[in-house]
Amino acid sequence: MNYLAKIYVTLKPTVNDPQGVTVKGGLHSLGFKSVNSVRVGKFLEVQVEAASKEAASAQVQEMCKKLLANPIVELSRFEIEETKR
Amino acid sequence: MNYLAKIYVTLKPTVNDPQGVTVKGGLHSLGFKSVNSVRVGKFLEVQVEAASKEAASAQVQEMCKKLLANPIVELSRFEIEETKR
Numbered sequence: 001m002n003y004l005a006k007i008y009v010t011l012k013p014t015v016n017d018p019q020g021v022t023v024k025g026g027l028h029s030l031g032f033k034s035v036n037s038v039r040v041g042k043f044l045e046v047q048v049e050a051a052s053k054e055a056a057s058a059q060v061q062e063m064c065k066k067l068l069a070n071p072i073v074e075l076s077r078f079e080i081e082e083t084k085r
Numbered sequence: 086m087n088y089l090a091k092i093y094v095t096l097k098p099t100v101n102d103p104q105g106v107t108v109k110g111g112l113h114s115l116g117f118k119s120v121n122s123v124r125v126g127k128f129l130e131v132q133v134e135a136a137s138k139e140a141a142s143a144q145v146q147e148m149c150k151k152l153l154a155n156p157i158v159e160l161s162r163f164e165i166e167e168t169k170r
Binding site for chain 2: 008009010020027032034036038041042045046048050059062063066068
């Protein structure tokens with residue numbers, strides 16, 4: 001079976017986000033003065049083959065731990081859905 | 086009122102994603118052979134002040150168009166929720 005995992009990787013709330021600060025500055029210069037804060041993270045779509053949704057979920061959890069997110073400064077969460085291809 | 090916009094920026098399906106291909110290669114070398122494809126996008130959390138949810142939504146739409154996503158190669162979508170702070 002094929003599954004699509006949508007993975008969200010964000011910096012932990014206590015970690016500085018210079019990229020977010022830069023984007024916020026950019027938005028302010030464009031006139032969006034009402035923006036209070038911007039945090040930038042990653043969004044990954046991973047197509048994975050597995051016997052069951054649980055197996056796919058376990059694999060994706062491992063992937064996040066081993067490669068996709070840095071557990072020291074980042075948090076990751078994901079959703080899994082079955083797909084046709 | 087304060088609103089949190091969760092913005093997802095992804096490459097259009099027809100656009101090459103070398104970063105995704107590299108991550109897929111990394112996952113394969115780590116033993117995750119069942120991964121068929123990886124696409125990498127951005128996930129932004131923007132705190133914005135606005136009079137209503139509709140006003141916030143209109144602002145975020147403009148931000149995506151003007152700065153956050155490149156409409157030539159990227160797609161953006163977002164969700165808005167009211168927040169306490």
